[in-house]
Amino acid sequence: MKELSPNKFPRRLQEITDPPKKLYIDGTLPDEDYKWLAVVGSRKYSNYGKEVTETLIAGLAGYPVVIVSGLALGIDAIAHRSALTAKLPTVAVPGSGLDRSVLYPSTNRRLAEEILKSGGALLSEFEPTFQATAWSFPQRNRILAGLSDAVLVIEAEQKSGALITSKFATEYNRDVFTVPGSIFSSSSAGPHMLIKLGATPITSPADLREALGFKASEKVVRNYSDCTAEEKKVIELLQNSMSRDDLVDEFAIPIGKANALLSIMELKGLIKETGGELHLT
Numbered sequence: 570m571k572e573l574s575p576n577k578f579p580r581r582l583q584e585i586t587d588p589p590k591k592l593y594i595d596g597t598l599p600d601e602d603y604k605w606l607a608v609v610g611s612r613k614y615s616n617y618g619k620e621v622t623e624t625l626i627a628g629l630a631g632y633p634v635v636i637v638s639g640l641a642l643g644i645d646a647i648a649h650r651s652a653l654t655a656k657l658p659t660v661a662v663p664g665s666g667l668d669r670s671v672l673y674p675s676t677n678r679r680l681a682e683e684i685l686k687s688g689g690a691l692l693s694e695f696e697p698t699f700q701a702t703a704w705s706f707p708q709r710n711r712i713l714a715g716l717s718d719a720v721l722v723i724e725a726e727q728k729s730g731a732l733i734t735s736k737f738a739t740e741y742n743r744d745v746f747t748v749p750g751s752i753f754s755s756s757s758a759g760p761h762m763l764i765k766l767g768a769t770p771i772t773s774p775a776d777l778r779e780a781l782g783f784k785a786s787e788k789v790v791r792n793y794s795d796c797t798a799e800e801k802k803v804i805e806l807l808q809n810s811m812s813r814d815d816l817v818d819e820f821a822i823p824i825g826k827a828n829a830l831l832s833i834m835e836l837k838g839l840i841k842e843t844g845g846e847l848h849l850t
Contacts, residue, residue, distance in 0.1 A: 570595045585715040589694035596690035599658035603633040607713045609731040610644025610723035618724040626651035627850045628774020654838040659689045664706040666699035673701035710734040719744035725759030810848040
C-alpha cells in the first residue's frame with residue numbers, strides 16, 4: 570500500500586471540482602486509456618439485478634473497459650466478481666481505509682485479495698486504519714463517479730447511495746446509464762427516476778457497448794490457445810448462442826460429460842448461461 574501524490578492521481582479524478590487531498594492505493598491502476606465504468610446498485614439486490622449485472626459485464630469481455638465499484642455487499646460485489654469472471658480489470662473504492670483490519674465489509678476482504686491478484690487496485694482517500702462510518706460512504710461515492718467515464722445504476726431505491734453516485738456523475742459531466750425494472754419493485758424507483766431525468770436506459774450488452782462508444786470492430790479477440798480441444802469445440806459451436814440441449818446434441822458426447830465440461834468452462838469465465846441459452850463471454 571502507498572500514498573499517491575496529487576499529480577499521480579488518476580487523471581479523471583484530477584478533473585473534478587472536489588478531488589481528495591490524499592489517495593491511498595493497493596495494487597496497480599489499470600490502463601487510463603480504457604473506458605472506466607462505475608457499476609453501482611442496491612445492497613439488497615434481486616435475482617433480476619444480479620443477472621442483469623452479470624450479463625451486462627459479461628458482454629464487455631474483450632473490450633478495453635475497467636469496472637469500478639465500492640466493494641459493498643450486493644450489486645457492488647457482483648460487479649467486481651463479474652469483472653473478474655470476464656477478465657476485465659476492476660478497481661474497488663471502499664468506504665473505509667485499506668488496512669485489512671478495517672477494510673469494509675469484512676466479508677469482502679477475500680474479494681479484495683482476488684481483485685489485487687487479478688491486477689486490479691483498491692483505492693481510498695481515508696487513512697489506512699480508518700473505520701467506515703455512515704458519512705464515509707456518500708463521501709466515497711464522489712470518488713467512484715470521479716474515476717469513471719460513466720456510471721451505470723443497476724437497482725436503487727429512491728433514496729440510496731447509488732443515486733448519490735449518479736448525482737456526482739452529473740455534476741462532473743459524466744454519462745449516467747441505468748437499467749429499467751419492474752414497476753412493482755421499489756428497487757426500480759431509482760432507475761426509473763433517472764430515466765425521466767435523462768439517463769440512458771440500458772436493456773442489453775449491445776446497448777451498453779454502444780453507450781460506451783464501442784463498435785463491434787473494436788473488440789479484442791480473446792486468446793483461447795490454453796483451452797483443451799473439447800473446450801475449443803464448445804467455443805466453435807457457441808459462435809451463435811444456443812440452448813444447453815442443442816449444444817449437447819451438436820457435440821455428440823454423453824450428457825454427463827458435457828455438463829461437467831460446461832460447468833468447468835463457466836467457472837473459467839469462458840461461457841455463461843442466461844435466458845436459457847449458452848453464450849461466449
